[in-house]
Amino acid sequence: MSVGPLSQKLFATAKNLIPGGVNSPVRAFRNVGGEPFFVRRAKGSRIEDVDGKHYIDYIGSWGPNILGHAPTVITNTLHEVAKDGISFGIPNPFEVEMARTIVDWVPSVEKVRMCNSGTEATMSAIRLARGFTGRDLIVKFNGCYHGHSDSLLVAAGSGALTHGEPDSAGVPADFAKNTLVLPYNDDEALEALFTERGDRIAAIIVESYPANAGLVLPKPGYLDLLCSITRTYGALLIFDEVMTGFRLGKAGVQGIEGIKPDLSCFGKVIGGGLPVGAFGGRADIMDLLAPIGPVYQAGTLSGNPLAMAAGLAQLRELDKPAGFARLEQLGAHFESGLRALMQEKGIPHRLNRVGSMFCLFFTDREIVNVDDVMQQDLELFKKLFWGCLDKGIYLAPSPYETGFLSLAHTEADLDDTLSVINDVLSTL
Numbered sequence: 503m504s505v506g507p508l509s510q511k512l513f514a515t516a517k518n519l520i521p522g523g524v525n526s527p528v529r530a531f532r533n534v535g536g537e538p539f540f541v542r543r544a545k546g547s548r549i550e551d552v553d554g555k556h557y558i559d560y561i562g563s564w565g566p567n568i569l570g571h572a573p574t575v576i577t578n579t580l581h582e583v584a585k586d587g588i589s590f591g592i593p594n595p596f597e598v599e600m601a602r603t604i605v606d607w608v609p610s611v612e613k614v615r616m617c618n619s620g621t622e623a624t625m626s627a628i629r630l631a632r633g634f635t636g637r638d639l640i641v642k643f644n645g646c647y648h649g650h651s652d653s654l655l656v657a658a659g660s661g662a663l664t665h666g667e668p669d670s671a672g673v674p675a676d677f678a679k680n681t682l683v684l685p686y687n688d689d690e691a692l693e694a695l696f697t698e699r700g701d702r703i704a705a706i707i708v709e710s711y712p713a714n715a716g717l718v719l720p721k722p723g724y725l726d727l728l729c730s731i732t733r734t735y736g737a738l739l740i741f742d743e744v745m746t747g748f749r750l751g752k753a754g755v756q757g758i759e760g761i762k763p764d765l766s767c768f769g770k771v772i773g774g775g776l777p778v779g780a781f782g783g784r785a786d787i788m789d790l791l792a793p794i795g796p797v798y799q800a801g802t803l804s805g806n807p808l809a810m811a812a813g814l815a816q817l818r819e820l821d822k823p824a825g826f827a828r829l830e831q832l833g834a835h836f837e838s839g840l841r842a843l844m845q846e847k848g849i850p851h852r853l854n855r856v857g858s859m860f861c862l863f864f865t866d867r868e869i870v871n872v873d874d875v876m877q878q879d880l881e882l883f884k885k886l887f888w889g890c891l892d893k894g895i896y897l898a899p900s901p902y903e904t905g906f907l908s909l910a911h912t913e914a915d916l917d918d919t920l921s922v923i924n925d926v927l928s929t930l
């Protein structure tokens with residue numbers, strides 16, 4: 503299976519100029535054994551590639567495009583705001599409105615600092631947690647991806663997992679030794695580690711719902727345990743809601759689960775498709791940041807007016823009655839159709855779905871953590887991926903990524919997709 507001739511030609515050129523031909527590894531399609539298509543334009547739920555082929559998109563730029571591609575509210579906002587300047591390096595009113603919105607929507611966040619990517623958000627939150635506690639160790643979970651800063655590229659998911667290199671070359675062993683990795687959903691391992699070294703641990707960082715190695719859900723009580731154990735030992739709990747924040751509701755997973763983490767990280771949806779990240783939480787912790795505190799953190803383009811305005815326009819749409827509730831409706835529609843289809847085909851599978859996020863696993867193992875995710879039938883996934891792509895359905899080019907619905911998707915899109923999946927599975 504392959505993509506069109508113009509995409510092939512561009513990729514051949516790109517490979518001579520850009521390492522692997524891409525600016526982020528998962529885009530290279532290596533995990534499905536092929537080459538990527540190049541996009542020419544995208545609108546709503548659809549992408550058109552440079553060869554003129556159309557696809558219904560289930561990635562949405564890996565999460566940010568929750569209203570669909572190029573929504574008029576955002577493109578209009580960008581036109582208007584850009585006329586008055588693109589970047590100032592001086593405070594602008596949009597930053598204050600963005601901070602107000604995040605603080606209003608997310609109860610655990612009393613103060614927030616904007617940055618330019620999810621990676622910056624988690625990297626800075628870790629530094630802040632270390633500065634606040636005066637401790638060096640951090641705890642993360644096997645398969646959780648928190649961007650590509652040195653401390654966090656240990657047993658990470660997403661692109662790192664896809665390429666079978668959970669640990670990156672170039673991360674000094676001296677850094678990595680301060681990152682302790684635990685299996686997710688394992689109470690005993692967590693308790694044992696804290697009993698042994700809890701007084702030296704600065705923070706636990708966790709993907710609020712791990713979604714970069716499939717979509718894995720916490721066992722009942724697990725998030726409460728993370729909360730209570732950090733409190734007991736004077737460590738901080740950092741929720742990485744870069745993917746789930748403002749996608750699964752106004753207060754993300756912490757809103758759904760009733761958890762109050764000390765610090766939270768955001769990105770993706772709050773940027774409306776522009777490069778944005780944010781981290782926030784308890785004011786007494788956040789006030790340790792420069793310029794009023796000793797923990798340094800900065801950014802030339804942080805709080806960029808276009809990014810803030812685009813993000814705000816997106817959040818305002820989500821806050822309407824046809825926002826999160828509609829996403830849940832679409833998610834439920836897709837889930838029930840997909841469940842019925844898989845049952846009818848008799849293919850062993852698991853399906854995890856929350857709101858507009860979904861992940862289908864070709865295994866009958868219960869999905870407790872990344873070890874279960876790794877056990878699935880990868881050949882079957884590849885066949886489904888290419889079969890769907892051929893018929894104009896773009897699913898994530900990796901079995902370890904979560905699928906995303908947007909407000910631009912319709913029931914008709916979802917039904918068309920289910921019928922393509924049905925056709926593809928029937929021919930296998």
Ligand SMILES: *Cc1c(COP(=O)(O)O)cnc(C)c1O
Nearest residue numbers: 619620621647648649742744745
């Ligand atoms: C995408 C993602 C990141 C990294 O964000 P970037 O903007 O790609 O740097 C961090 N954490 C989670 C949970 C993510 O999904």
